[in-house]
Amino acid sequence: MMNGRLYGVGVGPGDPELLTLKAARILRRAAVVAYPTGEDGGAMALGIADPHLAAGVLRLPLPLAFDPQASNEAAYDGAAAAITAHLEAGRDVAVLCLGDPFMYGSFLYLFARLAGRVEIEVIPGISSLTACAALAGRPLAARGDSLVVVPATRREDDLMRLLFATEAAAIIKVGRHLAKVRRALDRLGLTEQAVCVERAGLDGQRVVPMNELTEDSVSYFAMILVHRRGRAWS
Numbered sequence: 001m002m003n004g005r006l007y008g009v010g011v012g013p014g015d016p017e018l019l020t021l022k023a024a025r026i027l028r029r030a031a032v033v034a035y036p037t038g039e040d041g042g043a044m045a046l047g048i049a050d051p052h053l054a055a056g057v058l059r060l061p062l063p064l065a066f067d068p069q070a071s072n073e074a075a076y077d078g079a080a081a082a083i084t085a086h087l088e089a090g091r092d093v094a095v096l097c098l099g100d101p102f103m104y105g106s107f108l109y110l111f112a113r114l115a116g117r118v119e120i121e122v123i124p125g126i127s128s129l130t131a132c133a134a135l136a137g138r139p140l141a142a143r144g145d146s147l148v149v150v151p152a153t154r155r156e157d158d159l160m161r162l163l164f165a166t167e168a169a170a171i172i173k174v175g176r177h178l179a180k181v182r183r184a185l186d187r188l189g190l191t192e193q194a195v196c197v198e199r200a201g202l203d204g205q206r207v208v209p210m211n212e213l214t215e216d217s218v219s220y221f222a223m224i225l226v227h228r229r230g231r232a233w234s
């Protein structure tokens with residue numbers, strides 16, 4: 001094991017007040033703060049974390065895509081090597097992650113490369129899942145309900161199958177896949193029970209019932225929440 005410790009730090013979904021006290025403490029002390037760059041919102045993660053960073057902190061951009069389907073293995077290997085060099089030099093490294101690091105976060109691909117080789121601590125973050133539910137005023141699930149989280153990147157028949165089999169669902173990574181999701185919800189008779197939450201806690205935040213959403217695409221930072229009963233508590 002090396003002298004430095006690696007932290008995967010969840011910074012929450014966007015609202016700076018949704019960063020935990022523990023994340024703030026770790027960020028204040030870290031010698032190196034690494035953040036993914038690209039279409040992934042890494043700059044957003046840095047914006048959220050920025051007020052908590054020490055003056056002399058070394059900022060390490062990591063050219064990683066949020067979505068592994070769009071990522072390339074070499075970029076993750078390079079990022080893992082850059083982080084390892086700092087750890088070997090005895091410096092603690094905090095890698096920023098929007099929301100929670102282990103909820104579809106890019107950090108988990110670094111974790112996959114470094115677990116067992118370096119000391120790692122994951123600092124859970126408030127996930128977009130619960131932030132979107134709170135913003136929309138829609139409890140996710142209750143009692144014996146199952147809750148499915150499914151990326152909109154899945155094939156339409158997969159979406160149909162997964163949505164058919166659950167009481168509650170959160171469809172993430174909506175972006176340009178909106179039309180496909182809309183068709184699946186329509187065919188299952190779930191459109192009236194669904195709401196789209198876009199950019200929760202960020203500029204341009206909005207909550208729109210699916211039956212009022214006219215566009216063919218929304219932001220990548222959008223999710224659709226649906227509950228078969230309409231209201232989780234009824």
Ligand SMILES: C[S@@+](CC[C@H](N)C(=O)[O-])C[C@H]1O[C@@H](n2cnc3c(N)ncnc32)[C@H](O)[C@@H]1O
Binds near residue numbers: 013102197199
């Ligand atoms: C790769 S996942 C990362 C999730 C993140 N680790 C978390 O815990 O929230 C990215 C997806 O999370 C959802 N998401 C993340 N931040 C969001 C926000 N502020 N508002 C709405 N959805 C968000 C979107 O569906 C987006 O496509």
